[in-house]
Amino acid sequence: MDFKLTDEQIEIKRAAREFAEKEFTPELALEYDQKEEFPMELYRKAANLGFTSMRIPQEYDGQGYGVLEECLVVEEFCRVDPGLGVAVSLGNLMVPDVLLKHGTKEQKEKYIPPLARGEKIAAAAFTEPEHGSDITRLDTTAVKNGNGWIINGSKQFITNAPIADTFIILCQTDPNATPPHRGQSLFLAEKGMPGLEAAKLRGKMGIKPCVTGSLALSDLHVPETNLVGELNKGFYYALELFDGTRITVAAQAVGMAQGAFEKALAYAKTRKQFGQPIINFQGVSFKLAEMAIKIETARLLTYKAAWIYDHEKPSPVATSMAKAYASRIAMEVTDEAIQIFGGYGYLADYHVERFHRCAKITEIYEGTSEIQKLTIVNFLQR
Amino acid sequence: MAEIFVLAEHRQGQLRDITFEMLTKARELAEKTNADLTAVLLGKNVREHAKNLVEYAKRVLLVEDDKLEHFNSDAYQKVLSHIFKERKPILTVIGHTSYGVELAPRLAAALNVPLATDCIDLAFEGDALTVTRQMYGGKVNVKAVLRKAEGYMVTVRQAAFQVQKPPTPSNGEIEEIPSPLTEEITTKRFLQYVLPPPGGVDITAAEVLVGIGRGIKDQSNIPIVEELAKSIGGVLACSRPIVDKGWLPSDRQVGISGKTVKPKLYIALGISGAFQHVLGMKNSDLIIAVNKDPKAPIFSFSDYGIVEDLFKIVPPLRNKINELKAQKT
Amino acid sequence: MDIIVCVKHVPETAEAELKIDASGKTIEKTGLVFDINEWDDYALEEAVRIKEKFSGTVTAITVGPEDSDSTLRKCLARGADKAIRLTDLKFTNSDAYATAKILYSIIKNLHFDLILTGAQAGDDGSAVVGPVLAGLLGVPHATMVKKIEFGEGKAVVNRELEGGLEERLEVKLPAVFTVQTGINEPRYVSIMGIRKAMQKEIRVMGLADIGLNESEVGEAGSWLKIEKLYVPPVEKQAEFLQGSPDEIATKIIEILKSRGLV
Numbered sequence: 001m002d003f004k005l006t007d008e009q010i011e012i013k014r015a016a017r018e019f020a021e022k023e024f025t026p027e028l029a030l031e032y033d034q035k036e037e038f039p040m041e042l043y044r045k046a047a048n049l050g051f052t053s054m055r056i057p058q059e060y061d062g063q064g065y066g067v068l069e070e071c072l073v074v075e076e077f078c079r080v081d082p083g084l085g086v087a088v089s090l091g092n093l094m095v096p097d098v099l100l101k102h103g104t105k106e107q108k109e110k111y112i113p114p115l116a117r118g119e120k121i122a123a124a125a126f127t128e129p130e131h132g133s134d135i136t137r138l139d140t141t142a143v144k145n146g147n148g149w150i151i152n153g154s155k156q157f158i159t160n161a162p163i164a165d166t167f168i169i170l171c172q173t174d175p176n177a178t179p180p181h182r183g184q185s186l187f188l189a190e191k192g193m194p195g196l197e198a199a200k201l202r203g204k205m206g207i208k209p210c211v212t213g214s215l216a217l218s219d220l221h222v223p224e225t226n227l228v229g230e231l232n233k234g235f236y237y238a239l240e241l242f243d244g245t246r247i248t249v250a251a252q253a254v255g256m257a258q259g260a261f262e263k264a265l266a267y268a269k270t271r272k273q274f275g276q277p278i279i280n281f282q283g284v285s286f287k288l289a290e291m292a293i294k295i296e297t298a299r300l301l302t303y304k305a306a307w308i309y310d311h312e313k314p315s316p317v318a319t320s321m322a323k324a325y326a327s328r329i330a331m332e333v334t335d336e337a338i339q340i341f342g343g344y345g346y347l348a349d350y351h352v353e354r355f356h357r358c359a360k361i362t363e364i365y366e367g368t369s370e371i372q373k374l375t376i377v378n379f380l381q382r
Numbered sequence: 383m384a385e386i387f388v389l390a391e392h393r394q395g396q397l398r399d400i401t402f403e404m405l406t407k408a409r410e411l412a413e414k415t416n417a418d419l420t421a422v423l424l425g426k427n428v429r430e431h432a433k434n435l436v437e438y439a440k441r442v443l444l445v446e447d448d449k450l451e452h453f454n455s456d457a458y459q460k461v462l463s464h465i466f467k468e469r470k471p472i473l474t475v476i477g478h479t480s481y482g483v484e485l486a487p488r489l490a491a492a493l494n495v496p497l498a499t500d501c502i503d504l505a506f507e508g509d510a511l512t513v514t515r516q517m518y519g520g521k522v523n524v525k526a527v528l529r530k531a532e533g534y535m536v537t538v539r540q541a542a543f544q545v546q547k548p549p550t551p552s553n554g555e556i557e558e559i560p561s562p563l564t565e566e567i568t569t570k571r572f573l574q575y576v577l578p579p580p581g582g583v584d585i586t587a588a589e590v591l592v593g594i595g596r597g598i599k600d601q602s603n604i605p606i607v608e609e610l611a612k613s614i615g616g617v618l619a620c621s622r623p624i625v626d627k628g629w630l631p632s633d634r635q636v637g638i639s640g641k642t643v644k645p646k647l648y649i650a651l652g653i654s655g656a657f658q659h660v661l662g663m664k665n666s667d668l669i670i671a672v673n674k675d676p677k678a679p680i681f682s683f684s685d686y687g688i689v690e691d692l693f694k695i696v697p698p699l700r701n702k703i704n705e706l707k708a709q710k711t
Numbered sequence: 712m713d714i715i716v717c718v719k720h721v722p723e724t725a726e727a728e729l730k731i732d733a734s735g736k737t738i739e740k741t742g743l744v745f746d747i748n749e750w751d752d753y754a755l756e757e758a759v760r761i762k763e764k765f766s767g768t769v770t771a772i773t774v775g776p777e778d779s780d781s782t783l784r785k786c787l788a789r790g791a792d793k794a795i796r797l798t799d800l801k802f803t804n805s806d807a808y809a810t811a812k813i814l815y816s817i818i819k820n821l822h823f824d825l826i827l828t829g830a831q832a833g834d835d836g837s838a839v840v841g842p843v844l845a846g847l848l849g850v851p852h853a854t855m856v857k858k859i860e861f862g863e864g865k866a867v868v869n870r871e872l873e874g875g876l877e878e879r880l881e882v883k884l885p886a887v888f889t890v891q892t893g894i895n896e897p898r899y900v901s902i903m904g905i906r907k908a909m910q911k912e913i914r915v916m917g918l919a920d921i922g923l924n925e926s927e928v929g930e931a932g933s934w935l936k937i938e939k940l941y942v943p944p945v946e947k948q949a950e951f952l953q954g955s956p957d958e959i960a961t962k963i964i965e966i967l968k969s970r971g972l973v
């Protein structure tokens with residue numbers, strides 16, 4: 001057993017930290033938190049340095065590392081700023097991943113390299129207004145039409161939808177399948193195709209630089225070559241994707257917790273009340289100790305899940321444990337961090353309430369914490 | 383008789399302040415050690431300087447040569463080595479300046495004389511030389527002793543010593559030494575001076591300066607402080623890293639390699655207070671520093687200090703100044 | 712063009728709280744983040760840019776403990792081709808002079824057209840290694856260089872003088888230049904760079920490999936011996952203004968008013 005990162009992993013972590021610390025300034029973070037726009041220039045910069053394509057193989061212009069290395073980058077990015085960190089690490093969300101596993105040679109060559117290089121943005125649309133935690137049944141349909149498919153329906157809460165160039169969309173292709181999820185398929189679509197309309201959602205609680213939108217799909221025509229993998233296997237492909245990406249959500253949570261913790265620790269050392277730094281009060285210092293324990297535990301679970309994914313066969317239960325735990329403690333730690341800052345913590349300018357607002361998303365997207373627990377319980381009952 | 387050497391520094395027809403600072407300190411050491419204080423002057427047509435120096439030193443060693451028209455460490459090294467071999471000074475004092483840094487280390491190594499650079503204080507303890515210097519950008523002082531030797535060399539920091547004329551002028555003698563340079567130095571040749579780009583803002587003329595340092599973190603934050611400067615009727619100045627990064631033009635730089643300023647008010651925001659910066663602004667009438675680090679050296683040079691994030695202080699300060707101005711109109 | 716860059720692994724101290732350790736001769740290093748010396752960072756970048764323009768190799772060399780590998784790996788990731796670390800317990804307490812001798816003993820066996828170092832190191836601020844190294848090698852040098860251009864067998868450099876003035880010098884190659892900050896804009900480490908760096912080897916050598924004897928290195932081989940470190944005495948301490956940012960702003964205004972500055 002060995003708990004040490006390799007020299008290479010340490011260098012990756014350091015490079016990510018250095019980039020984020022120089023680029024994600026608090027002022028930029030505040031600006032984007034207010035304007036709710038994707039930081040495209042920053043994203044391109046990060047992509048040019050390879051930070052956004054960690055898991056894409058080198059032959060497709062990616063870096064050819066594993067989930068663990070991706071997690072190291074995500075963690076450092078979110079540690080410096082949760083909003084910019086998430087936005088920059090989700091620019092080519094899931095599309096390369098699914099194509100690598102199930103795409104044709106042509107699909108891979110056409111879509112992956114520009115995403116790896118940061119020239120294009122990806123979005124993955126599963127959730128619908130009426131189907132969130134339960135996507136075993138979908139209202140969005142794809143109907144065979146000559147040499148292609150006609151897609152109708154709508155999608156909700158889709159990361160990057162308003163800015164994406166490449167989409168994957170999960171559709172019901174066999175409405176009569178039992179159970180219905182055996183009749184779902186994934187299709188590729190591109191920005192500008194008639195019948196594909198995206199609308200931006202405003203007013204999110206956190207991760208505001210990571211734009212979210214809804215999709216209206218009306219007679220969207222995609223050619224047969226846009227079907228990803230086999231017909232009626234889409235649902236399974238989606239679950240398989242989550243085994244990896246949920247670990248990176250756990251890494252987001254660990255990074256956010258770490259970032260807020262460091263701010264609180266520094267503040268506790270300098271803020272004086274009753275004639276001494278507040279860290280001298282056990283009521284404060286024990287909080288910090290608890291926060292540190294939680295973060296370290298979450299990090300271990302996350303790295304372990306990533307290690308299993310990279311070295312063995314993906315383990316949904318290890319992934320779900322990491323995500324459920326890390327996201328929970330991210331909420332707790334960021335909450336306590338605000339508490340340690342007192343009234344100042346409640347102000348945007350002190351850059352800690354943002355961590356709390358952003359942390360919440362890690363308990364919701366890519367399967368709520370309740371859904372993670374269902375996965376764990378399924379395993380326990382076997 | 384034992385001798386202490388001070389290498390006179392001059393450029394473009396001017397003896398530089400550091401020369402007199404060194405002479406002041408060296409005089410004290412010479413008195414204590416019963417040594418002669420000797421100024422060493424190299425150049426072309428510099429006899430006028432020698433006349434100036436004899437007021438401070440027992441003697442001036444003057445080497446004049448056309449080949450010494452511009453400072454060239456290789457030429458200086460040849461001449462000084464020649465003199466050293468004859469006279470074996472117990473201590474040689476050189477400025478920790480762009481010239482001294484170019485010359486002293488290599489000269490000391492060639493002569494096998496121990497050297498301490500950038501000293502802010504010097505003392506003989508018996509025949510051992512103890513120096514005070516700084517580490518970590520002025521956050522820590524070091525007392526160090528040089529390896530025992532017949533002679534020592536030091537470079538001293540600019541403005542570390544205050545110039546004092548001797549109570550009675552030394553009326554020293556000028557001793558001319560024929561130049562040992564037989565041929566042109568070809569390894570390294572002076573071509574020309576390069577002046578800073580003309581135009582721009584003259585920060586030395588401003589009454590109020592808002593100086594920003596690395597604590598500003600990003601170029602995009604400059605408008606925040608610029609607004610403050612505007613509302614208070616001042617001009618933006620900065621420390622070196624801000625110019626190095628290209629965030630402000632070089633005419634805004636305060637310090638040893640920038641401008642020396644003496645405004646009525648200098649507000650230092652996120653500047654640590656490295657001596658190279660402080661030298662350029664410490665004579666301002668009123669200095670207010672904002673720095674997150676309570677131990678930042680800048681606070682030893684300021685009248686008022688604020689241990690806070692500059693981004694917390696600047697906006698309310700600007701607002702209050704603006705309110706005040708609004709009331710008045 | 713074959714370029715050697717001498718780099719140092721130093722603690723970042725601008726924003727850190729420094730404590731003097733029990734020996735009184737050094738600072739406590741735990742908790743400090745170490746990185747490439749700021750001036751060396753520019754030197755390395757300049758070397759890589761020259762290599763990219765004229766082809767050749769860049770070799771990064773450091774004298775320091777094992778931890779210095781992270782600085783060397785950073786150099787490799789940013790474009791250096793080779794790295795050498797000179798490490799030996801006997802090197803402990805080497806000052807800049809002894810360090811220059813150690814560097815010399817290895818560099819004299821290497822081919823180079825140019826050697827770059829930082830103008831000084833941020834920790835001890837000596838500004839000694841470059842020119843002494845040049846002296847030992849018997850090649851010309853220029854310190855505090857802000858611009859480098861190349862001609863036949865020579866370089867034309869701008870040296871920084873005081874007050875914004877510079878001087879232009881012509882220097883025969885090979886030569887040693889010490890680089891001043893601001894000469895370029897150092898690049899970030901990229902993931903691609905890290906992958907390449909990991910395939911490059913860091914050569915490690917000690918006293919026995921470089922043909923120096925013990926008396927030439929460490930404290931014995933140094934010019935300077937540190938007696939003690941201490942916090943600089945405060946001649947004048949600022950009066951600290953306390954309170955909330957708003958209160959502080961009000962206090963500043965009062966001060967400015969009393970001096971007729973607003």
Ligand SMILES: Cc1cc2nc3c(=O)[nH]c(=O)nc-3n(C[C@H](O)[C@H](O)[C@H](O)COP(=O)(O)OP(=O)(O)OC[C@H]3O[C@@H](n4cnc5c(N)ncnc54)[C@H](O)[C@@H]3O)c2cc1C
Binds near residue numbers: 212
């Ligand atoms: C900012 C943001 C970005 C997103 N990005 C994407 C994206 O890129 N692509 C995409 O497809 N989706 C995305 N989503 C959607 C996200 O995955 C869903 O919001 C999530 O899966 C929950 O679905 P829902 O919102 O419909 O909630 P619901 O499913 O309605 O859940 C409501 C509550 O009921 C609980 N619940 C539901 N079922 C059970 C059960 N069986 N047992 C116990 N509790 C249960 C849930 O845990 C939750 O607490 C995003 C969402 C947000 C907010």
Ligand SMILES: Cc1cc2nc3c(=O)[nH]c(=O)nc-3n(C[C@H](O)[C@H](O)[C@H](O)COP(=O)(O)OP(=O)(O)OC[C@H]3O[C@@H](n4cnc5c(N)ncnc54)[C@H](O)[C@@H]3O)c2cc1C
Binds near residue numbers: 594
């Ligand atoms: C030959 C030579 C010549 C030089 N000439 C000059 C010169 O002319 N002028 C010059 O300035 N320098 C000069 N330097 C450089 C000098 O040594 C220092 O490196 C430089 O002055 C440091 O600049 P700084 O204080 O802005 O940065 P740092 O030393 O990095 O200090 C930044 C400070 O900002 C504080 N800080 C960070 N964030 C905040 C925040 N949010 N709010 C408040 N405070 C914050 C930190 O606590 C720290 O004290 C020269 C160096 C050499 C070797």
